[in-house]
Amino acid sequence: MRKPGPIWPRVTAWVSREAQDRDCGNDRDPTLHGPLRLNGSFRRSDARIGAAAGAPCSSVAFGFPSPPAGPPTRKDAMMPHDRPRLPDDGRPVVLAHKTFLASREALASLSLKDRFRFIHDHNLWGAATSASGLGSEAGATRAIRDGLPGLLDGLGVATLLDAPCGDAGWIVGVDLGAIRYVGVDIVPDLIARNRTEHPPGFEFRVADITRDTLPEADAILCRDGLVHLSFSNIDGALANFRRSGARWLVTTTFTQWQANRDCEDGDWRALNFERAPFAWGPPLRLLDERCEEGGGGWRDKSLAVWDLAATARP
Template identity: 50%
Template sequence: MVVASGLTRYYGARHNGDPPLTAGCSSYLDLYRRLQQSWSAETSSKWQCDNPAAGQCAVTALVVQEMLGGDILKTDVDGAWHFYNCLDGRRVDFTAGQFVSPIGYDDIVSNRDEAFNETSASQYELLRSCVTLLGRERSPALAERRFAERRQEFIGLDRAARFKLIYQTNLWGAKSSVSGVGSEITATQKLRKELSDLLRSLGVRTVLDLPCGDFSWMAETDLDDIRYLGADIVPEIIEANLLKHSKDDREFRRMDIVEDPIPRHDLVLCRDCFVHFSFAQINRAIENIKRSGSKWLLTTTFPGIRQNRDIEDGDWRPLNLRSAPFLFPSPDTTLNEGCTEAGGDYSDKSLALWSIDSLPVAHER
């Protein structure tokens, strides 16, 4: 293999006649800018605000190879492996900017297994999704389209009545779950295993699932030795769950995440909830969760979203809780769900874990 002798720092050099880049990137510079915007503490725990490339070399080399092919190379930098790429026979190092001094490249041929030893599947999937989605106009999700078609029916309804109507009309349009396509068994196959592993790694013994919806995918999740409380604002959902799913260590209760006192649990699971709330109701719900004294919040976020938009309750849009107006800190961990809805336009959909004590109060958001 021939590697160019000159240092290709950051985004590399391309020449006339080179084949076009894929995944919507027109140049190495375009790809580098997307990477810069996508790197975060969720793609590497070593990320720093003033040095975003820090710790991103392995995950970046993996994503770049998947997008553009070529080889993964490595070199020793201060006793640790630094990973980068060889594309079209030339060295391309998108994360060289994390180092103050020039790198003495050894250009040792590496592989994906070695690079994955320095990152995780969730970090890889998240970076890949964010890079791919940047600059791409996302198609409206099914829940968003169907709410727009019937918006007039929600005029004058309070929050409880809105979600009751959504349930009664199966507004979100899933074939096997009234909780929407994101709650179908096929959509949660990856998540179910990772969620069980996460709960056990945290030593969680009690979980509050709010909103629990129809419990369809959670019924297939391994919750052995975990006491589970499912709660929802729609009484009919709770009645159905009590008849079908209740047992000694599993109970269901009607609860409004915004208005009702929330009992203390090791972990509050709040999946696919805030995406349906206005900013004002999200802030009220978060403050209510904080008052519960619970330890962890595991909730839906879309890290690829750069600007959040407000909606009326019951509508839908992707939401990034680290962006304004919420400004959550870096999560303790992130589970990318592998969402395939709308042709992969929401592939950054994730459950992110925060210590509830770390969440900013409303006046700071």
């Protein structure tokens, strides 16, 4: 494992919170942000400036600034917003939830493995270009493909475990540099196809993230995974992640979501891991996915970083 960098990446996309809100239409609740927010346009290998780098908003500039005297507090981060918060009620229905309800009876008697195999075999998540659903298609992953290398570099990650990896279609296009990548998934057919279709530098293994022994890694990427699991199996997955010896968890969170609820395995619902029953506190880093699904109704979707030790319930 490489020595972790400081709380800011070695090359960081610094942009004022005021500029992000003005130029990017960022309407997150700033009180839910961690000490550092990465704009979704950073490339480790290409620190060009502004629009020339394909930046999504004009205020972004890249460079090697001196670190701030200290991370901003939640009070320091507060600012006015042009648009209101996203309420829990009234958000658009997600296709994965809709198709789960339509197949609920067929799924009822199935094990966890067979549920996700059924979802895969019947393409229940309904994406035209990805077996892993709409959130894994090219347009939905543009911001994280750009931002993930800098985030991992700042954490000092030498080995990344992608759990679950799904079809891994988007991440094989990410410039991971020297980082070793290992992807695991509960669906054997997905893993078999990944091994034949993706470059040899990407390793893939069959594993149930809730119970099977996992490969050693510095960080675990669990994007769009926990949102499909019951609270019970989320607890199992988190305990398994901690047993793996990894330090960092990089996972999906919805920063403006207020009330987490349980669901059946294979269904979908939003989760905010700062809220009960998780209450992990602010993430150390936050990468805005710039989600456009549902006409922007899920625009608070982000990849967030926590120390895995913080995920253990008291």
